[in-house]
Amino acid sequence: MTCCGQPEVTATSRHYVDRLFDPDPQKVLQGVIDMKNAVIGNNKQKANLIVLGAVPRLLYLLQQSSSSDMLRTECAVVLGSLAMGTENNIKSLVDCHIIPALLQGLLSPNVSFIEACLRCLRTVFISPVTPVQLLYSDLTVIPHFICLLSQSLHTQEYITQIFSHCCKTPDHQTVLFNHGAIQNIAPLLNSSSPKVRMQALKCFSVLAYENTQVSMTLVNVLVDGEPLTQVFVRMMQRDKPIEMQLTAAKCLTYMCRAGAIRTDDSSIVLKTLPCLVRMCSKDRLLEERVEGAETLAFLVEPDVDLQRIASVTDHLLAMLADYFKYPSSVSTIADIKRVSWAEITEHLIYAPSRLNNKSFSVQLDHDLKHAHELRQAAFRLYASLGSNDEDIRKKITETENMMDRIVSGLSESSIKVRLAAVRCLHSLSRSVQQLRTSFHDHAVWKPLMKLLQNAPDEVLIMASSTLCNLLLEFSPSKEPILESGVIELLCSLTQSDSPALRVNGIWALMNMAFQADQKVKMEIVRSLGTDHLFRLLSDPDPNVLMKTLGLLRNLLSTRPHIDQLMGSHGKQIMQAVTLILEGEHSIEVKDQTLCILANIADGNTAKELIMTNDDMLQKIKYYMGHSHVKLQLAATFCISNLIWNEEDGSQERQDKLREMGFVDILHKLSQATDPNLCDRAKTAMQQYLA
């Protein structure tokens, strides 16, 4: 857009604006109509008129009660046309408070005026630059919209379209739900107008998304005597438009995830799932493939049976591999054709002179975005599919270049792709076999470590979870990861504000400490700092507590390690143990703590920390008589370690404990019904007999 043409254009534009101020209402009307014809499809003209202040005047005319219905309607039409332009136009319109004015207009009794207002509102609201909240700020708006649904096919189309674009949060869902959106929109699914049917369907997909209340209501809704789920199933028939099939599948997916439909219901297993798999096929448009894969990932995520079925349906795993082949030379050309056809036609209609290379650079951005979207969707679906079943994981890793793709996905520029790739890696890392083979072969730990250096929390959470698995004892990646200085990093994670990150950090440390050598253990304790370690033992998140105890237990394995650690930090550890045993904690936590105690009792010198602590011995005694077998077992283990024969000073310990009445308890426990406990008690008793 150059400056030279500007003055002339402005002059003609000014003429249009001037006519809006004519004292003769008839001439004003004609002026508005002429303006309408001048702006259609002419973005430049639209921008000019906005700059020249046409909007406030149009809004004034639209709001004046003295204006004729015809004039008001034409004003709304022109405003709607202005809104059809660029995002900047929309911003200007919103800044001029067009929304309240148009909403006010909806109170008119004139249907064609209402339709024009709604059409304009629709255009404004579906734009990403319009704040959605504007729809909800006036509480009377939604109920009025619902009332207007009965007016005409057009009001139905525009209102449902506004709803489907403006329902973005659980609060929005609740507002719409409370005003009876479901009952009022459901009949529109059988509307004679395909547009209305489609928009109504979209409304249901946004209403039901992660919303149990809506989903539970939907299963009981009847449309012309037919259950809504059946209507959705009908809309997924293969001869229906793709958009309709996909949206109906989304509705059923969301209802299923919300627990309103069972995962083994035939509408899910035989209809929704195959429909979504079809959406992933090469024949579909890129957007459809992305949405199809994402929705399918969401559907199968919690259910291993659905994962198994999906993994064998229509070669889905191989089909997803194609998602990485975009943009290939062929598809780029094909899609340029497809998209630019629409653009070119638009240009031909609206502004033939502006058809230039610009649209093609836009096209390339568009391509790149699609490539990202496709890859992340594929990773997410792979992640869901492989989250439970070992066979599926194996098949996924055997898919062509899969590991290479994940590795390169981990370092992509798009956060979305990185996140999805690490999710996929995490899912696959649950496989012992893959950890031992492909993970090691492809050195996935390297990009993973890099990813952990500097990433947003959500990526960090997935990456650290994956790291936990890579640090498992049997993982060949454990060694190189250790050498890359991971301990510092993990320790910093344990100081995060996010409980999930704290858990993962400490979990990874726990895995790392399992059967580790002295050096590593000391390194962990040193890096973590004992103060912080004990702070973690009072963490509000029970998972953090559990894993920290697990870490302690792993640190306190083998005798020399126990003695060394207890020698340096014995006092604090005993304190922490006491605190936990006295506190209100779950059985698991107490069990873990007693196991730590049992490990301490296994040390040579560490034993004395318990033996000299009568309070602790009383606690052990208490837990030996606890109602929970697990705790009894752990406590008995502890005693058994203390009285173990072939160790120095065992005789004194045995005597002391006998005095304290432990033998009687052991005797009682040797008659316990639980065979493990019984055995353990008998073994302990034998120490006395020997």
Added chain:
Amino acid sequence: MRKLLSSELQFPHITANRPYSRCCPRMSHYCWFFQSLTLSLCKKLNTQNPKNMAELGAGSPLLGDPALNYQEHELNERLKRLYPAVNEEETPLPRSWSPKDKYSYIGLSQNNLRVHYKGHGKNHKDAASVRATHPIPAACGIYYFEVKIVSKGRDGYMGIGLSAQGVNMNRLPGWDKHSYGYHGDDGHSFCSSGTGQPYGPTFTTGDVIGCCVNLINNTCFYTKNGHSLGVAFTDLPPNLYPTVGLQTPGEIVDANFGQQPFVFDIEDYMSEWRAKIHSMIARFPIGERLGEWQAVLQNMVSSYLVHHGYCATATAFARATETIIQEDPNSIKNRQRIQKLVLAGRVGEAIDATQQLYPGLLEHNPNLLFMLKCRQFVEMVNGTDSEVRCFSVRSPKSQDSYPGSPSPSPRHGANNPHLHSTGADSPTCSNGVTPPNKTKTHSKYPSISSASSSSSSSPSSVNYSESNSTDSTKSQPHSGTSNQETSDSEMEIEAEHYSNGVAENSSSRIMNGTYKHQEILQVDDNSLGNGVAVESCASKQFCGGNQAATERMIQFGRELQALNEQLCRQYGKNTMHKKMLQDAFSLLAYSDPWDCPMGQQLDPMQRESICSALNSAILESQNLPKQPPLMLALGQATECVQLMARVRSGSCSFARVDNFLH
């Protein structure tokens, strides 16, 4: 079909406020359809190996066997619904395993649907297969069968698939050339090779495995328990048989060729392909020739209207589309008048009018004249011909013993295989006839498209045209009236106003299409009355029960006999004439000819064929086509689709002409 054309005939109602252009794009689809069909057919024909044509299996499907049990009935129903384009006379569908086409280690039971292994099963040399009784016809478009694993036996070495005739049966499907299989033990697919490719999951006892052959793109996919496993084979050859193979003792499988509902929703899959093919036809590119198409379509509609003598409609259409009608409007009206006379049963007058308006026509067509005269005789028996009617003493209203009066409108033989070859009798007229048992007819012949329509003399074709006419009457709305009854009573009133008929002459009544129905009742002296509602229960008598009329009839019969003898002398013996004469005369042998084996002749519907023959003859004499191009195109399209089936183009299944004639 019916609806399309009758709705096209509604033009006159809408001329005033509805532009024609709205109808034309719709029509244009059909023409693209013809074009694309023809093109794809030509392509097929060029590439097809002619040798294959001879291999079509001859079979005898058990259609019409009175001893059909319930399962067979359901099987037939399902097969008919799934594969409507298959002509089982030519290409029977597989319905069971073949007891002849199997290896000796295979045992069959349960109507040849259950297969069990009875060999030693030591190694792969003991493998055994069985083929279905018939190959899969290409006209299926998409073919599907399922196999349930009753028992996996010792090792579960089972293969399900397809093979051509002659492939070794001592093998599992997939191991040899022209043999394809999916094996249960490893889930691999075998494409004419001893080594399989990883394909799907394994399958075992309790699983239902389906095999779908897509004859449009020649691929095959399997299903397991209702889930599609994706394409297994591409580039399949034609004429494959459903095949299963077993290899170890205890293996038992049951086939479902349609006897039971399928686990997989095959109809949904078919609907996708139907939609694909339909959209392909609808989007058939016509490039630069858009204008030409428009003109062609307008011509087709116009010539169709002219052919059947819808003079006012044709004029209105020509005016709106700015086209020119080839034929003189008066000539159209003349033909229309003659047709109306024939359809009203007043054949004598029709002959007179023809002789007067087209001198020499009937002299040059002695066969036609003879047919007309025979019909005239029948109408005399009926009491409708004017030669006997003038003796009548009864009121005009009750005189016509026929329910409703036919008005000329073509019968569209979209599924008449002989349509274009037997040109003259195909566009018979049935429009406007209101059978008294209207609703009953509907329930009796619910499926118009499936009714067989071989030749016009067979009883089935009468049923066919009857149901047709029911439809057309229904779909021809009457302006200002909502149902038949009201319009009837209105007609009586109208009759007073238009005592001398020929409504279309009146310039104020350009809506003759609407009133076609009534107009016919108003011809000339109004004596026809209408009797639509009154009818059929009134007792009928020879020649309306009039003695003088009966004598005239007998005299006419003698004249007819003489004419026949004269024709025999002139042109030699004509068995068709002899038969016609015999049939007509035999009516006299019964006391109630309406209720006798030959009574069919008296049905007003029978006037239609002779009416269109006469119309065609007149047109031919004027050097105009004896058949409207629209009907020719339809006939050609129908024939093309059938030809597609024969040259194994699977898409014919979803490109059926009646799919497009709503």
